[in-house]
Amino acid sequence: MSISFQVPLASTLTATLALTLLQGCASLKRPDNIEPVAEGRAYQAQYRQPDRKKSRYLESQSMNETPCLPLIGGTVEDSFGKWSGPALSPLFGEKLTRNDLVELVVVGDDTFSGDYVVSREGDLTLPHLPPVKAQGRSVPQIEKSLRKALIASGFYAQPPQLTLRILDFAEVSVGVTGAVFEPHAVRIGAVSGDRADRMRQGAMGASTEARNLSVALRAAGGVRPDADLSAVELHRSGQVYRMDLRGVFEGTDPTDIMLLSGDQIVVKSRQCFQDDLMRPSPISPPGVTLYMSNLTQPASGNAESAIGRSVREVPYGARFLQAVVDTNCVGGIKLTNANRHAILFSRNPVTQVSVVIERNIERLLRRADRDDYDPYVLPGDAIACYDSTVTNIADLGRVTTVVGTAGILLK
Template sequence: MRSGGGYQAQYRDPPAATDAEPLLLSPRRNASTCTRGGALSDDAGSAKGDRLAAVALRGERLSRNDLVDVRVGDDETFNGDYVVSGDGTLKLPFLPPVPAQGRSPSDIEADLAVLLVREGLYDEAPRLSVRLADFATISVAVSGAVFEPHAVEIGQRAGDIDTARQRALGASTEARNLSAALRAVGGVRPDADLSAIELHRGGRSYTLDMRGVFKGRHAMDVMLLTGDEVVVPSRQCFQDDLMRPSPLSPPGVSLFLSNLTQPATGNAPSAIGREVREIPYGTRFMQAVVDTNCVGGARATSAHRSAILFTRNPMTGVSIVIERNIEDMLRRADRDDYDPYLLPGDAIACYDSNVTNLSEAARVVGGVAAASALLR
């Protein structure tokens, strides 16, 4: 790792500063280990995502527990609100269950028209309507190159819905989309292959390309259903281009820090809370060092401090410790080449300069000498 073999090439130790024109090599070093295809810089023609699959998944699809408004002319027997059952079917009185899971409202309308005639309830197909009245929450499983892979429940509605929307017929939500599921598991990792996200549904597999989210273009953000499984593959490399806020990125980084000259006697004086500090995703190590008051002050006592980053390789789970001389990093023109990006769960500790360490040692020696003199 000292030579750049870690999760980020920025982890490697910086060499002695020179007067030569600086070159930023870390992005190229990171990209050198990537699997072929799937980079943000690749054109759309290199996408692994299946456009036909994306089109097949477009539009409203019913899921278990969704609320549906059904109207069959003026027939009070069938008109009303129905909930899609746990087995994925819609059950109307006097009719066999109609499969609804993963199907569109228009598909349900066609089936109901056939059933009403086949069961002898109507001589010819009546005018009927099937409309989504409310989306239920769904449970999906997300794994692969995300920070917290696990099954999640998404689609919760905000409690403050205006009365006009409550009375209106129909429903719409973005909370059941693929991007919402990826955010719910901590966001995609920097090694994620966004060109080949896999969606497994009902025994079939679809491949989706979500790179447009990072490129300022439209991406196929499909609506998920209960029971869906999402797998985000890895490109086996750190991608600097993914280290920025986006609908697929972590909402922020909870940073654990310590910049105390002396260990604290309790949590309250140190302002230690549930999360010590929240910083934007894409923040670099030295930016956080400045934010934690580890930089500045009197040069005689505060210069030549050092900072330590405690992190972990999310691909292997191996812990990593990085130390940087703050004064040296402040003066390097190629600082970004050795300034790592912070990841969720990272911790920072700052150590004082040699002058402060010497003064602390002198204070302790003086205290011991004074106590010895009193005991004589």
């Protein structure tokens, strides 16, 4: 009686599992999205599902530009010198900030000569003198104030000979908000003897690029494709400065201001995807970190495919197909590996609404207008690959064989 019960149970289990696996081979419904992906009104028009018949080609860029807000700074031709805010000239040059280490040499005077650190209040405090403002000021400006202070305090009748030299640049804390991938307060800079060429650091005129605006933007993930680079705002000491960074992005304007502790950077959004910003630049993301999954054919596992445990990095500006190739989803034997599907999981950084895009890889590879439907990958995106029908059936046969063997053993 016990044996007669186990045999039909094993057979039923095998049949049920086989039926379930066969259902799994069937086509699944395409992912639903809140954003109007089909009409090309998602974050990227490239998210659209490819049409079988197409009369126009390469229209995704013009579709992306349609909702763009006007450039705050206007066109490149009319943008310079038209800001309503303060002039930008005070921003240029080397400025001191809190915790910078300086050396003061007053010729023939050991009382005031020595090393000083800019205080939390942004001052230099010398013996017997009132504090001298240093935050946001250049070395020549501070030297001039020191001479005046020494005369005003009665220590000198004539301006003394003195030299101020920066020994070490401190780390600065800067807030970065708006159209960057990781808006937050960043800490940049710091040049110390254990990490820099001591001879260069100790030389007269030594400086640093580590406190520049471009460094802060990259530390905040880089500017997003919807950023308005014509009028990036710098909030400093109650003033708001607007800077046109299009030249920095293009490489035609090397100007890159030095930041101070307490500065706030605001990058406005144009509320649209700008294809021309999807390329490397001094203020773009250094690369794109993707989450990838390709668990079976043509690569039998992530370890042997040299895919990291969770993420992999591709160059900024890479597209979906490039990332799919990078995760070993393409290639191998055509009969078994063609007609695979890949899924792109992304998120609109403006609205924080997620989107899932499914593509038949081979169909996309063979379309002449593939660039219209080949999305750019963004930091934090995820890609998953599904095997072809032939591979699914082969795996189904393997599993049903194992279950059938188990059924026989149950007898």
